[in-house]
Amino acid sequence: MAAPQPSDTAPASPALGRSLLWPVAAVGLGFLLVHNSFDASAGVPPAPAVVSLPAPSKPASTAPSAAASAPSPGLPRSEPERIRIRSIGVDAPFAPLSIGPSGQLDAPPANDANLAGWFKDGATPGERGTSVVAGHVDTKTGPAVFLLLSTLKAGNTVDITRRDGSVAGFKVDSVETFSKEDFPNERVYADNGRAQLRLITCGGAYDKKKKDYKDNVVVFAHLASTTHP
Template sequence: MAAPQQSEPDSAASPALGRSLLWPVAAVGLGFLLVYNSFDASAGVPPAPSVVSLPAPSSTAAPAPKASSSAAQLGLPASDPQRISIKSIAVDAPFTPLSIGSSGQLDAPPANDPNLVGWFKDGATPGERGTSVVAGHVDTRTGPAVFLLLSTLKAGNSVDITRQDGAIATFKIDSVETFSKADFPNDRVYADKGTAQLRLITCGGVYDKKKKDYEDNVVVFAHLASVKNS
């Protein structure tokens, strides 16, 4: 995404950047779009088809899988993510689970912690078969946040996610793209390809002062490439 300073040169006199992040998410047996709110912005959107595979949560923790290329091809058991590392943009941050709030929208990670990412806890966990969705602030009221440089990633870069079961799932980036929130391609972004996929999402593009929101979303498309034990 573009650096926020391009649209908000005077951050002290303007509303917080990265006010909201629009990204559709499907719930089990129910398809709809949600608005990801960094702070207090809110908007409703019409129903959409379910496009994300959301497996039932595992009741017991599975043992850490052995490092192998076959594990990457087949996908891993469910296990909550603990930490994300993207060395090429100096990201090293913990996870917080995100869920759908009473408003029908996805709750945001706490805005008082700029170095925090959230994952949709009712979807696939990173490394499972399906599309795992991870979101982070581009900035907060106090300055830059964890996904400030997400748009600078390139195909071939790596994303490491340490899981609760002790496995480190390494994802290879396929592409980094920017989409208008007004015409977000949810079918493409969230489609279940039958393999372990990862989507990293934040705000991007021009910041609209009137709407207190960015016009675009930056989306990183990545696939599980390898697995090792921590």
């Protein structure tokens, strides 16, 4: 989603510290909670009605051949390689994200608009636990991979192809927007013992002074199907 367009000129330089803030404390079985925000861009966000999404990349050559199986509590650990959300035109590769020296989760490179990132020290998508995937809503050069994330609806699907050749199919439960100043960590990152997915990007108004959006858009989804090669 692009935030409402600011009325005056946005900052000329990109925001520093594009990141999700991660506290040191672990929760439950050592799962780190995201504390603050994912900062997408310092540029003026383009209006969704007048821009085109990044061109979908070519799908991986090795496609799963078996029919989707019944939902399961989780899959074995396997790194994600590609995310597809057909209802909003997303088809993008992944970059692993880690927590930097400042305690912030590094963001995907801002020079690649069609790139998602996943927290590599947490659950992989499809694995039991809550997997965290973050993406830019826009960058200094224009719209990015999660531009239309906020338009998803309950029942939409998210397919993540994994390194082992399996595809974890998630069904969206809800899409919500939270203030970064009052982000509900425990609710968003709770581990209920099953495979969950959280997609996160920026939303709301753009704060030119802080060089950051005021809100986070969060998609809550659960593992609904698995497809194996």
